[in-house]
Amino acid sequence: MVKVLTVNFLTCAAKGCTSSPKAYPLHFQDAELILQEMDFNPVFIANILPRVEWPALLTTTTELGNSANVPQQKPEDVDPERDEEMLKALHEVLLETQVMSGKLVCGNCGHVYEVRDGIPNMLLNEHEIPTSA
Template sequence: MKLLTHNMLTSKCLKNVVSGYPLQISINSPEDVKVQEVDFNPEFIARIIPKVDWDVLCKTAEEVGHKGDLPATLDQDYETNEEFLKMAHHVLLEVEVMSGELVCPETGRRFPVTDGIPNMLLNEDEV
């Protein structure tokens, strides 16, 4: 699961959950996270950044050990700063959680991540 995907997931469909965001990532070891190179597309990154919760992305990247030099706040000129766009590209699209769990911050409900795919299916009594 790419960190871009994680940034957009929520568990608010669970019964009695108001926000369900952000889901916490629980991994057992650094080997549960891998980096796969993806072609850099600066236009895509510049367009997707306004849709990303930047604070959550930075916190998550730090938790999985891949924050690097990513700044804690967005610069005004991020759209034209290629160095920044490359750092954002790396964290958003190249860092992948391969196994672990996503944890609802309100209920503690755990959703498994296997082979990079989060299983967010719910039981009938949870809806």
């Protein structure tokens, strides 16, 4: 299943997009969401936060309509015990929120990556694949 956390690491790989800042993050359209409960691990969430690209996360959660539990500023110096409530909210957004169907669209070239049964099709047609110099 496509988790919100996974989308934070995806970018368009089509020709001309590998160096474009508009190719990241990919933008959701017509997304069907489900919430799949998972065991909460506050240490994992606290440790993954430094790797999350916060502006991209805000864009994604806003497009999906579930940005209410996401702080506008990236949390710093997170303590799993002290910040447990915030980490629970982020756990729900990052790991439990999953996209079952829809589209991921590149903001640079408009390429559409279909999501079906929770799996994004990130394959490119041959003419879209960048060639190395």
